[in-house]
Amino acid sequence: xGTSHILAIDDDPAMRDLVAGYLAKNDLQVTAVxxxxxxAQALAERVIDLVVLDLRLAxxxxxxxARRLREQSTVPIIIVTGKNDEADxxxxxxxxxxxxxxxxxxxxxxxxxxxxVLRRYQLARELMPQKTNRQRGYRxxxxxxxxxxxxxxxxxxxxIELSLGEFNLLHAFCAAPQRVLSRDQLLDLSRLNGAxxxxxxxxxxxxxxxxxxxxxPGCPQYIRTERGxxxxxxxxxxxxx
Numbered sequence: 001x002g003t004s005h006i007l008a009i010d011d012d013p014a015m016r017d018l019v020a021g022y023l024a025k026n027d028l029q030v031t032a033v034x035x036x037x038x039x040a041q042a043l044a045e046r047v048i049d050l051v052v053l054d055l056r057l058a059x060x061x062x063x064x065x066a067r068r069l070r071e072q073s074t075v076p077i078i079i080v081t082g083k084n085d086e087a088d089x090x091x092x093x094x095x096x097x098x099x100x101x102x103x104x105x106x107x108x109x110x111x112x113x114x115x116x117v118l119r120r121y122q123l124a125r126e127l128m129p130q131k132t133n134r135q136r137g138y139r140x141x142x143x144x145x146x147x148x149x150x151x152x153x154x155x156x157x158x159x160i161e162l163s164l165g166e167f168n169l170l171h172a173f174c175a176a177p178q179r180v181l182s183r184d185q186l187l188d189l190s191r192l193n194g195a196x197x198x199x200x201x202x203x204x205x206x207x208x209x210x211x212x213x214x215x216x217p218g219c220p221q222y223i224r225t226e227r228g229x230x231x232x233x234x235x236x237x238x239x240x241x
Contacts (some may be wrong), residue, residue: 004049004118005029009039009065010080011058019052022107028114036065043073049121050114053097054080055088063091070096076117080105098188120188137240138174140233141222143213144240145174152212160212165205170213173223173233182230206231 006028010016016032023030031042035057042048051069055062066079079092079100089100098117101110137146142155150167152160162170172186183202210217224234 006050007042007048008032008052010054026111036060050076052078067095076121120184139238140235166209169205174237177233177237180226180229180232
């Protein structure tokens with residue numbers, strides 16, 4: 001984590017100094033800015049590993065900044081909200097933020113959340129193929145998933161329509177077969193591939209996937225639930241280069 005670069009956006013100079021100083025003392029590189037324009041400039045000029053965004057910026061719509069950031073980038077986001085801003089927290093998470101802290105918060109808590117999110121994303125990057133070495137597709141038990149065209153073909157040669165969320169989850173499973181993946185890991189893996197999948201919909205998306213690919217969706221053999229841990233894609237997967 002020592003080389004991770006954190007971008008913090010807060011219009012309170014004292015809070016910026018507090019956060020930047022504490023994170024820097026804990027081996028993180030920090031850029032602290034006050035506005036959305038400065039945030040955009042920092043993202044354009046530097047390689048940022050995680051963004052800490054205060055939603056309550058003076059004269060700016062922090063939620064809109066979060067939305068734009070998620071549309072343009074897969075960078076992890078931790079949102080900062082007021083103690084009683086439950087609606088903002090929910091909306092921010094649904095927009096694709098990875099975690100949140102509420103003011104007032106301790107720098108130690110923020111550091112812990114940053115490290116947790118960075119670890120999740122690091123695992124996701126290790127599991128997913130690099131863009132320079134990305135597979136064209138995958139084969140499993142007669143099925144074929146074409147990554148470029150997002151086309152799923154059944155063993156009988158029939159094309160099966162997938163929603164964007166279903167495709168991204170199946171892609172994530174194919175990239176990390178026979179490994180238990182938590183909901184958080186599935187979210188991170190999917191997001192690296194441009195998904196719009198949120199925590200509350202993972203179970204629904206998996207249910208729909210099972211209906212499309214399992215011989216018996218009521219007794220799944222391919223996407224198995226590991227109680228208390230997550231899901232595992234339990235079939236052998238062959239990469240197509």
